[in-house]
Amino acid sequence: MRLGQSGLHDRHGPAAGAKMSRLHDMGGRIGDGPLHPETADAPVFAKDWHARALALTLASGALGQWSLDRSRHQRECLSPQDYMRFSYYEKWLSGLADILVATGVLTTDELKAGRSLSSAPDLTQRCLKSERVQKALSSGGPTLRDSQTVAQFEVGDRVIVRRFGHNSLVAGGHSRLPRYARGAEGQVLNYHGAHIFPDSNAHGLGEAPEPLYSVVFLRSALWSGAEHPDDEVVLDIWQPYLQPASLAKSRTS
Amino acid sequence: MPHDSDPSHPHSLLPPDPALRVQALETILREKGLIDPDALAAIISTYENDIGPQNGARVVAKAWCDDGFRARLLADPMPLLQDLGFYGRQGEHMVIVENTAALHNLVVCTLCSCYPWPLLGIPPAWYKSDAYRARAVREPRRVLAEFGVSLPDSTAIRVWDSTAEIRYLVLPMRPPETADLDEVALCDWVSRDCMIGMGLPRAPK
Incomplete structure (x- = not known):
């Protein structure tokens, strides 16, 4: 350029x-x-x-x-x-x-x-x-959108964060998935409806709304050396970054 | 400057001193008719005077006094917050998380500095610091200890990393010694830090 x-x-x-x-x-x-x-x-x-x-x-x-x-x-x-x-x-x-x-x-x-x-x-x-x-x-600028994309997960479902959580639309592109969550298993705590997907929107590729979930992880599932066995971390994660835990398990077993 | 000729970072063409950098950008934009200096003053004044933790404190005090309000606030806060006028930029999708004896909530944004502006205003420097962003998710108890908060073993911590446009406000536990106080007096017990989860309600000085 x-x-x-x-x-x-x-x-x-x-x-x-x-x-x-x-x-x-x-x-x-x-x-x-x-x-x-x-x-x-x-x-x-x-x-x-x-x-x-x-x-x-x-x-x-x-x-x-x-x-x-x-x-x-x-x-x-x-x-x-x-x-x-x-x-x-x-x-x-x-x-x-x-x-x-x-x-x-x-x-x-x-x-x-x-x-x-x-x-x-x-x-x-x-x-x-x-x-x-x-x-x-x-x-303000609300990000909730109507979407045809079906929510694949329900509150209480066990999910695994995709191991390669980078932007799959644009190489080296924007992503809101912290790397510490990659590959970790958690549980869906809340469903927020479909929200603008930053991976697409940050690059002028459209709002491309995707279902958004709050997913809770045990702190001890993310790093060693937890201060307390019951401490947790919650992240808001868009559906493209998630897969069912049962599916992931059957693949690896 | 090491990358004066780096075309992907035009900012390096501006003066290195940040105060001069703002001034230069503001001058160019004003000359182009794209910035109204009075609008800049209005934005600054709004966040210095009108929108701040006093808004969140009102919500917390109301929830402490009115069980019906509290239940609705936890289930579906947006209609209530809109009624109170606490809606706007960075507060479009609020979730209120309630502290209990068994669970203490703490809010962070590890990727930038997401924060519920209409309820708490502009975040303090420590919330935006590398240290808080790096450490809050991994060692929340050490981080809390640096703010003088120590939680018993019977209380688990849940750290909310605001990675999307959902914004979180902590509803602290009402101190038992405030039983006789009304909503207005209770507001003084609710600090900004306790609505982030980095403090506990305390008697006003």
Whole structure:
């Protein structure tokens, strides 16, 4: 992909050369230090630019040029070096700059110049005005959808998470399945209906709703060294990542 | 910069200082007519002043005082939350999970920082930290101990990793010493941390 190329060629997600590093998928990682509690009166934003970064991200999102899934994937596509050295809002900000270019809203020349070099007449009508902010924030973006896909599992069913839980639609693509759950056996705790499938939606391939379940795992089924034998972890998992435990067992026996 | 010429990461063309980086992006977008500075101020003010843990605390206090509300909140919370005006971005599909003597709930997002914004506002730094994302699922009792919470062996922990668009709020157990308090007074006992599962209700200072 050349510098300055427009987002029209960006059908398969952020910058064809960029794949997510999976560094964001850090559940269960060892070696992080202690937590630092915050008092209730700590400011919501520690620095002014944190607030600006959040507001700019939300206001840019209102232009309607990308989905939440797509913007998450853009942050996951930061280089491993950047992902680890950037603070939280630096990741947001860099992801925002990258997605604005990838979708053709801004050009790399404009980022270099620090000013606008061309107008964007089509998009100005979508500019989020202050009087519309409350409505925009309070209307949200529900992800529940009607779907013809039959829910294969019921509450109480034993299921196994597919061992290769990566995105099967786009190589190196977005996925919301933490790797610590791959291959683990759990039990369906809740069914949430069909929800937008991020693996597809993050890459402009449609919402492709899939049945979504909360699946409960014994903590001891995920890692050794459980602190308590009854502790559990629940993940929300889309149907394509699940198979019946009985089927998996009969295959391996 | 190590990857100035990396076309897949245009952000490296912006100034390295993050405050200047925001300013540069904001300037370009404003000049293009795509950003209204007053809208940015309105967004910031909303999350600084209007939407925060005080919303979630009202829900918890109400559930503590009204068994019918509590039952409906656990079974189907969205109509109640919409009635209260606690609906919106990052709170479209809420599930309320109730702590009991046998089960303590804890909420995390190991993949990013998913959090029930309409009820709790913007997450605190520790919730978004690598340490919390990495450790909460694997060693919740050590993590809780760092926040001064110790649970008995008779209580199992259930950690909710918010990997989809379902958002979770913990309904803590009502402390027995609050039996005489009304809904308004109870709100002061409900901290943000206890609605994430990282604290227990405490008397206000």
